[in-house]
Amino acid sequence: MAQMPALIPKEVEIQRLKKIWLIVIAMGSTAASVEVDNFVDGSLHQTSIRDSAFTPAHWWLYSHFVALPLGWGSAAIYDRKVPVLRGPNNSMNTGLKMTILGYLATMFTIGVNEMWHFWFVEEIFAVPNHWMFNMGVVVAFMGALAYVVRVYARLVELGAETPGENPYVAEMYKMALEGKLYSRSIP
Amino acid sequence: MTLPKGFGSGGGGGSSSADVERMIGRRVENMTGMITISYWAALLATFGGTAAGYFYYPWAYPTASGHFAFIVLAIIEAIGYIFCVKVMEEGSNKNSNGIVGGSIAATVAFVIFVTMFVGR
Numbered sequence: 001m002a003q004m005p006a007l008i009p010k011e012v013e014i015q016r017l018k019k020i021w022l023i024v025i026a027m028g029s030t031a032a033s034v035e036v037d038n039f040v041d042g043s044l045h046q047t048s049i050r051d052s053a054f055t056p057a058h059w060w061l062y063s064h065f066v067a068l069p070l071g072w073g074s075a076a077i078y079d080r081k082v083p084v085l086r087g088p089n090n091s092m093n094t095g096l097k098m099t100i101l102g103y104l105a106t107m108f109t110i111g112v113n114e115m116w117h118f119w120f121v122e123e124i125f126a127v128p129n130h131w132m133f134n135m136g137v138v139v140a141f142m143g144a145l146a147y148v149v150r151v152y153a154r155l156v157e158l159g160a161e162t163p164g165e166n167p168y169v170a171e172m173y174k175m176a177l178e179g180k181l182y183s184r185s186i187p
Numbered sequence: 188m189t190l191p192k193g194f195g196s197g198g199g200g201g202s203s204s205a206d207v208e209r210m211i212g213r214r215v216e217n218m219t220g221m222i223t224i225s226y227w228a229a230l231l232a233t234f235g236g237t238a239a240g241y242f243y244y245p246w247a248y249p250t251a252s253g254h255f256a257f258i259v260l261a262i263i264e265a266i267g268y269i270f271c272v273k274v275m276e277e278g279s280n281k282n283s284n285g286i287v288g289g290s291i292a293a294t295v296a297f298v299i300f301v302t303m304f305v306g307r
Contacts, residue, residue, distance in 0.1 A: 009207050018215040022222070022271055029267035036259050044247060056240030056248045060256075160278060 007083040014160045016082050017151055023075045024148055027068065031141075034064045045123035053114050062110050068140070069103035076100060084154055095150060098143025105136030153177070216279040219272055223290055226268040230294060233260045234301060241306055250306035261298050265291055 008016075041057040048055075053062070076096050079085050087093045109132040116129035153176045155161040237257040240248035272287050 009210070011207055012210045015211045015215055018275055021274055022215070022218075025267050025270050025274075026225075029263050032263045033260055036256065036263070040252070040256060043252075048247060051247060056236070056244055056253075059239075060236060 008081075010158055013082060013084070014155065014158055016078070017155050017158075017160070020075060020078060020082070020085075020151055021155075023071065023078070024144075024151065027071045027075070027144070030064055030068055030071065031144075034061065034068070034137075037061045037064070042125070050117055050121045050123045065103065065106045065110060069100055069107055072096065072099045072103060072140075072144075085150065093147055093150070095143045095145070095147030099140045099147060100143075102136045102138070102140025102143060105139065106133050109133050109136060149176075214279075215275040216281040218275055219281070219283045219286060222268065222271045222275070223286060226264060226271075226290065229264050230261060230297070233257060233264065234297075238305065245307060254302040254306065257301060258298060261294060265294055 037057060037060045041061055044051070044055065044057045052058075076092055079093055079096060085093050087097065091097075109129070112132065113129045116127070117123075120127070152161065153173065156173055157177055234257060237248075237253040237260075240256075241250040241253035268290070269287060272283055276283060
């Protein structure tokens with residue numbers, strides 16, 4: 001981190017990081033909304049067992065599973081303007097890659113899920129067609145966390161944000177600024 | 188500092204404040220209007236979604252459930268809206284507390300109105 005040279009003026013980088021931050025907050029709200037719908041959908045399935053792809057809980061869940069990879073994709077497009085966020089070999093940031101792939105997996109699983117329920121009219125949480133919903137979301141959350149921490153740590157490094165007052169958090173920022181907190185594979 | 192192609196004084200490598208401004212485009216502290224419009228669009232879309240649920244699928248999504256979902260989502264969206272505006276304006280001379288406060292107050296009134304008078 002700290003050894004990464006600045007390739008664009010500091011003020012430009014802060015503004016661009018904050019524009020990325022806008023997308024991050026929007027995507028965070030969307031992900032929180034998906035978690036709420038997990039409860040709504042689960043509640044509905046306990047009442048009506050298997051319904052159709054087009055009940056309100058599914059509109060909510062599925063539309064967000066389409067919006068999330070597209071939204072993070074827009075973050076990836078804009079992310080190219082911030083050199084410090086580039087991934088290995090000048091590719092896309094590793095956290096962003098994981099996030100987009102994770103949410104794409106959930107998007108793909110919508111189709112798998114509907115095909116499964118064409119034959120098996122049940123709604124048991126643990127059946128295999130539901131696995132990838134959860135695995136995709138977990139991968140996406142891990143990637144998003146890595147990316148968000150990276151963006152925030154860079155804002156701290158540029159002096160645009162003040163590290164937390166909690167001594168444990170402050171120690172984490174200190175290590176981050178010394179380049180000791182993260183794996184080199186997630187630059 | 189060396190700037191990307193198209194910026195600067197042509198080979199000199201020097202950057203002026205005009206170049207920096209041109210690279211930035213619209214500054215984030217001036218985006219409050221756009222953020223507010225986006226927030227209201229999201230809130231109205233959320234209302235539309237839950238209303239479609241309890242008007243067209245009352246067997247699956249009774250009004251009380253729709254209202255509960257709308258309240259929770261409105262809170263999530265309001266928190267995101269406040270974060271967006273406050274983070275974008277920190278460190279600048281801009282202050283949109285009035286707009287944000289008014290917007291949140293209007294949201295509270297709208298949510299209470301919907302939960303009391305809209306549904307079946």
